Amino acid sequence: MRSVWVTRASIARAYSTQVQPVISSTLLLSRNPIITQEPSSFEKQFYKYQNELWRRLMWTFPSWFFFKPGTVAEQKYRKLNKPATPDNPNIEFPRGRPELRHNRDRRFKQTISVPKSYEDKKGETNAASETDDLARKIVPNSRITEADLKKDLASLERKLSRTLYLIIKEKGSNTWKFPNFNVPTNAEEVSGLHVVAEEGLYKIGGEKINYFNVSNTPCHVFNNLQENKKEYFIKSHILSGIFEPQESVAEFNWLSKEELKDVLPAEYYQDVSHLLNNV
Amino acid sequence: MSKVFIRQFSKTGISLKPGYSTVHPVHHLVKVEKSNLKPSLKELLVPHDDITSIKYRPYEIDQDRIAEHYTNTLKSDLMLNLYQYDADTIPANPKRSWGVDSPYKLYRPLKKPLGSIRTRGQIKPVTAKNIPEITGVTVHSYNKKALVEPWLDITTRLQVATLTNVKPKQLFAKRNLVEFKLRKGKPVGGKVELTGRDMTQFLSTLIELVLPRIRTFKGIKNSSGDKKGNITFGLTNEDMQFFPEIEAFQDLYPNMNGLHITIKTSASNDEQARTLLSAYGFPFTNA
Structure with a gap:
């Protein structure tokens, strides 16, 4: 009986001497997608089919409303849009008889050429007029940026259609991780998890960064058993500015979910992968 | 001013146009739409999202940028932002009864909601199932x-x-x-x-x-x-x-x-x- 008591006491002592885990705050700083997702080939085909169908079923363009008869605009419009071939009972139409309603052949979609609001200056290559002219032709930028081509992982302008997350490599360490900051233990300096994350971000990334904290509530806790740490995740978005690595940071990257899988320690990634955006 | 209902054989509706009905039907309670009965108008009965319907119009003609932004980015943020620890459902604040102890109270229009002029529905804690959209x-x-x-x-x-x-x-x-x-x-x-x-x-x-x-x-x-x-x-x-x-x-x-x-x-x-x-x-x- 006595021996049993002794063993119990020894177990209790072992527990009481264990150190309390360190509370820390991890910053999940992401850059949201800037452009639309790349649709899959099926989606592309589906949208193309639906779009063509929509154009086919569309109402006839009321040109009499937008180009008033007797105006210069109407003359320009008529020059660009020749009237459709009318039906003639005396003529054979090998490709089918036209069905004209309001000058539109009902069998096909209606294609309209609208007079250009800009002038096509083919000979001139004046750089100033190209960039400043309000009436210039609108050409969308490429979805692939310079950073994509250079494979610059530290650039915020890579993978515009994906959510990117900030990971860092601290000096003297060899592992990639999300920025993590310990909450001060003494009673005077102690502050909220989100405050620790915000102040920590400025410490590692300089003050040229404009961010938005989604909530003061952490979205996840990771039990770091190796370092006896509880890491609370604070979700945040970078809105503008740049991340300028300070002294404590050896390297930093902006990576998407798939790239993080290869870089982060496997156990750590498995624990946090549900927080990361698939898009 | 009270609403005026015009009653016809086919249907009953609130009338916003002047005029009156000379028909006094009370005998059938089944709602009948005349277009359903006429054989020549059969085409109109096809639901509008059916491709054979004459009113069919394709809607999904392109990527919906705003809807994608909501599902991909905003939704999870809103769930976290609107999360409240240990939140309970706050009951609705409807109009109140004056009591049932007198016929006067029984037929009186209902009392205003408590502490407000307008009514309010119940407020449920935000979870993954009811993120505002x-x-x-x-x-x-x-x-x-x-x-x-x-x-x-x-x-x-x-x-x-x-x-x-x-x-x-x-x-x-x-x-x-x-x-x-x-x-x-x-x-x-x-x-x-x-x-x-x-x-x-x-x-x-x-x-x-x-x-x-x-x-x-x-x-x-x-x-x-x-x-x-x-x-x-x-x-x-x-x-x-x-x-x-x-x-x-x-x-x-x-x-x-x-x-x-x-x-x-x-x-x-x-x-x-x-x-x-x-x-x-x-x-x-x-x-």
């Missing part, structure tokens, strides 16, 4: 000048149709008011209920092209809202010129009319609705 947008254009000059009603509806890509419903004056020159049943403009693609298209135009260019616009008032998560604001007739559909053809629309825009959300109160709308880029102000 925009369910619809109502664009309503009431043109009081159309009471004097009836043709203005047509231009008002044309303007709403141009902006929203949807054919508006006709609005009629509801009552007789001499001081406002109101005559019951007069056409006074139009309104549309937007959902899906038309809605996201209209919202993106509003957020990105129209509101930023209105110099006097400071934001939607924080006091706006019906306590149930639906937020309304107005645009004046001068603001209409910033809609790109109208901008290039301003001479075709000489008589512009303002709009009332109601954004309907599934949020259970206005505060959540404001959070949702500001995530979409609508500014809010106290002024």
Whole structure:
């Protein structure tokens, strides 16, 4: 009986001497997608089919409303849009008889050429007029940026259609991780998890960064058993500015979910992968 | 003023037009639509989303940028932002009974809700299942000048149709008011209920092209809202010129009319609705 008591006491002592885990705050700083997702080939085909169908079923363009008869605009419009071939009972139409309603052949979609609001200056290559002219032709930028081509992982302008997350490599360490900051233990300096994350971000990334904290509530806790740490995740978005690595940071990257899988320690990634955006 | 119901053999409806019915039917309670009975109108019975229907119109013609942004980015943020620890359902604040101890109380119109004029539905804690989203947008254009000059009603509806890509419903004056020159049943403009693609298209135009260019616009008032998560604001007739559909053809629309825009959300109160709308880029102000 006595021996049993002794063993119990020894177990209790072992527990009481264990150190309390360190509370820390991890910053999940992401850059949201800037452009639309790349649709899959099926989606592309589906949208193309639906779009063509929509154009086919569309109402006839009321040109009499937008180009008033007797105006210069109407003359320009008529020059660009020749009237459709009318039906003639005396003529054979090998490709089918036209069905004209309001000058539109009902069998096909209606294609309209609208007079250009800009002038096509083919000979001139004046750089100033190209960039400043309000009436210039609108050409969308490429979805692939310079950073994509250079494979610059530290650039915020890579993978515009994906959510990117900030990971860092601290000096003297060899592992990639999300920025993590310990909450001060003494009673005077102690502050909220989100405050620790915000102040920590400025410490590692300089003050040229404009961010938005989604909530003061952490979205996840990771039990770091190796370092006896509880890491609370604070979700945040970078809105503008740049991340300028300070002294404590050896390297930093902006990576998407798939790239993080290869870089982060496997156990750590498995624990946090549900927080990361698939898009 | 009480509502007038016109009863016909086929259906019963609230009448906003003047006139009366000489028919006194009370004998059948089954609702019958005449178009269902006529063989020549069989084509109209096919549901509009069926490709064989004459009213079929494909909607999913392109990527929906705004809807994608909501599902990919905003939704998870809103769930975290609106999370409250240990939250309970706050019961609704409905109109109250005066009591049942006297026939006078029994038939009296209900008492106002406690501490408020308007009623409020119950507020449930936000979980993954009930993250607030925009369910619809109502664009309503009431043109009081159309009471004097009836043709203005047509231009008002044309303007709403141009902006929203949807054919508006006709609005009629509801009552007789001499001081406002109101005559019951007069056409006074139009309104549309937007959902899906038309809605996201209209919202993106509003957020990105129209509101930023209105110099006097400071934001939607924080006091706006019906306590149930639906937020309304107005645009004046001068603001209409910033809609790109109208901008290039301003001479075709000489008589512009303002709009009332109601954004309907599934949020259970206005505060959540404001959070949702500001995530979409609508500014809010106290002024």
